[in-house]
Amino acid sequence: MKIDLTGKTAIVTGSTRGIGYAIAAGLAGAGATVVITGRKQADVDQALATLRGSIPGAQVRGVAADLSNAAGFTALQAAEPQADILVNNVGVFNLQPFAEIPDEEWTRMFEVNVMSGVRASRAYLPGMQHKNWGRIVFISSESGLAIPADMIHYGFSKTGNLAVSRGLAKSLAGTGITVNAVLPGPTLSDGVQHLVAPGADYATAEREANAFVKAHRASSIIQRVATPEEVANMVVYVCSPQASATTGAALRVDGGVVDTIG
Missing domain, CATH: 1.10.40 (Ribonucleotide Reductase Protein R1; domain 1)
Structure with a gap:
């Protein structure tokens, strides 16, 4: 199977390092024009330089914006008004006993891990609808299915990704736009x-x-x-034309951590 995303523009949130960077590299390697995002301009510039060095001819550009709030998405959309592919990857996590998690940390987890994807999808969906083609991917986690006792707030937010992605996919029934969640395990x-x-x-x-x-x-x-690249391989496939019949799915790249046959 040869995945060709030539002519498609992909935005990957939180993509200066880790899984997000691996996804950006995978999409660029498949021919997409990729927009890298991060909070700090220096991190964005470094990621762009690394990606251009590893993939000759890669079509990449970057936007520095804090996507933990609505103002950051206003800045992102002003710089990049259209996208064919959106990967909602930006997220935070931390180990913390339940009794020690303050309200503001629950709110931060929700704003970054859930609302970032809501805001980005809401911003770029109209352009996809106009073309009747698009790919939206939420990076959830196996923790959204098997809630970890040592970071319940994180698991809660990743379950939220699954709810939003499934509901959004259903709302786009009969279109050329797919919406899926990818669930990494320990990576x-x-x-x-x-x-x-x-x-x-x-x-x-x-x-x-x-x-x-x-x-x-x-x-x-x-x-x-797992390696970030192993997660990215699934995401690149889901973003491809070949994955046109895959939508509303929760696709696990968890190494089999979630003990189920479903």
Whole structure:
């Protein structure tokens, strides 16, 4: 299967590093014009330089905006008014006992992890409807199905992604626009590296992350963390013309952590 996204513009939120960057690279490698976003201009510039260096001829540009609030989306849409593909990836997480999570942290988790995707989808959907073609992907998590006891607020927000993506897909029945959620499991993103082995090199972080999976996500079938690229492969497929019959789905790239046949 050859995925060709030439002529399509893709916006990937929160894409200066980790899973978001891997998705941006995958889409650029398939020929899409990719818009990278991040809060800091320096991070956006660095990601663009790295991507251009790794994919010669890549059509990429960037927007620095804080997508944790509505003003950030106003700035993003002013810079990039149209998109054929939208990947709602920006998100935050942290381990915290339930009794210690204050109201403002619940609100932050909801604003960044849920409302960012709502706002972006609302902004770019009209253009997709005009063309009767589009791809919207929410990056949820296996934590949205198997709520972790050590970060309930994060699991709650990722369940929210599933509700929004399924409902939005149903609202677009009969169109050429698909909406799906992709659910990574434990993945060796920059955030996870910092969590399990702050300041360590990649090999050490990978070893510590794999040990975390075996100890705390024992149902994992692959018994290791995934790479950001393994998650990105699913996203690139879902964004392709070949995935035209896949919509309203929750697609797991969780290494089998969620113990179900469904």
